[in-house]
Amino acid sequence: MMASEEHPLITEYRNWSQESERLSRRARKVFPGGDTRASAHYDPYPLVMEKGRGCHLYDVDGHEIIDFMNNFTSLIHGHAHPAVVGAVSEQVAFGTAYAAPSLNQIELAELIADRIPSVEQLRFCSSGSEATLMAIRCARAHTGKEKIMKMEGGYHGSYELAEVSLVPYPESRGALDHPSSLPVDKSIPNSVLEDTVICPYNEPELAKALIREHAVELAAVIVEPVLGSMGMVAATTEFLQALRSETEELGIVLIFDEVITLRLSGGGTQAMHGISPDLTSMGKIIGGGLPVGAIGGKRELLQIFSPDTRENVFHASTFSGNALTMAAGFAAMSHFTDAEAKRLNWLGDKLREGFNLILHQNGICGQAIGLGSLTNLHLTDEPLHDSRDTLKGIAAAGHISRLLHLGMLRRGIMSAGRLMYCISTPMGEDEVTAAITALNETLIELRPFIKQERPELLAM
Ligand SMILES: Cc1ncc(COP(=O)(O)O)c(C=O)c1O
Incomplete structure (x- = not known):
């Protein structure tokens, strides 16, 4: 791939979300960088959403996406409870x-x-x-x-x-x-x-x-x-x-x-x-x-x-x-009881366990950390106990974490661009399993690119 060429997985994302891309070009005229909120932005452009219901979001290209972002953890009941x-x-x-x-x-x-x-x-x-x-x-x-x-x-x-x-x-x-x-x-x-x-x-x-x-x-x-x-x-x-x-x-x-x-x-x-x-x-x-x-x-x-x-x-x-x-x-x-908090935390544990197993099975360096219903995926095997450690992990992962985020979106799983996932009350084990399956498929797709572009992320 020439330096000026677009990564094939980004082209894949563009092909999959053409209406979002069209609207993002329109947004660029009125918003600096095409967005009105730094934390919600990701490259090449974020999906434009039409509506949300329960744990699902629906984008302007007609995709149904499980929302593990929940407006940065704030939607404890997902959408339109x-x-x-x-x-x-x-x-x-x-x-x-x-x-x-x-x-x-x-x-x-x-x-x-x-x-x-x-x-x-x-x-x-x-x-x-x-x-x-x-x-x-x-x-x-x-x-x-x-x-x-x-x-x-x-x-x-x-x-x-x-x-x-x-x-x-x-x-x-x-x-x-x-x-x-x-x-x-x-x-x-x-x-x-x-x-x-x-x-x-x-x-x-x-x-x-x-x-x-x-x-x-x-x-x-x-x-x-x-x-x-x-x-x-x-x-x-x-x-x-x-x-x-x-x-x-x-x-x-x-x-x-x-x-x-x-x-x-x-x-x-x-x-x-x-x-x-x-x-x-x-x-x-x-x-x-x-x-x-x-x-x-x-x-x-x-x-x-x-x-x-x-x-x-x-x-x-x-x-x-x-x-x-x-x-x-x-x-x-x-409607958010202590028992519900415990159930969501348990689902969060399942998500991390599943993510960690899939990373291991695919031979990719990485770990899912967090507490209860809050999870973050990091593409590093180094111990993570403060922000110095996580920053080192972000640097080591380079552009691969961005490709992973876009790959998960194409498989119907939305996280924050920084790979943060959280659970909402409309979710159950099915949604957690869907996210784990999507990670597996995404890593299988990513593996040849990791091998070529970031081989240090392949586990020994
Ligand atoms: C820990 C923490 N404190 C404060 C804030 C700021 O909240 P807001 O975005 O509602 O101003 C955030 C936002 O994400 C946060 O995560």
């Missing part, structure tokens, strides 16, 4: 947002507070980004300190601090015991880098030492209990416990970012680990498919938002607690 459709239809006839309290706000807040013991009070907002931002502002106002510690490879939304050191580039990330604060792009001001202390993930002793070193200036430590964007690396209980004990002793606010992980059990990962953070940021599943966020935690901390508090933190936000999201969220969360 009857209870959510009913609640939203009923509510929309009575208006969408009142800029006034409503009963369904209180009901959803009570449901969440009942399930998560560390959440005594909460505030709704419109996105997970806003939830982590408000948690940080709460911690700063409460402690009177400015710096925030975040994890290397951690993602907390679409604003500057939330993305510092999202990608730990090897040439500039520094030593593991003192990682550098890296801008994810040229939009990040130096002042934000200076206010952000980066902590290595899953390294309890190094984390403790860093927290001690910066204690006088640290307002908060924020952590994802499963490192999502960088490949679903689960934190160990020992690591989270180290963050808890050290912050507690030093008067630093500990924030669990459970925007993704709340789907893993009724009480989130904090219930699974038996650790109680001071604040929890939430989003995704609690909105029933509509835009949402929430910050919850100890009453004494949340009081900083109270209009009754002198020098309160001003949290406004036009669509906070809007009636439509509240109705959808309450319906979705009422």
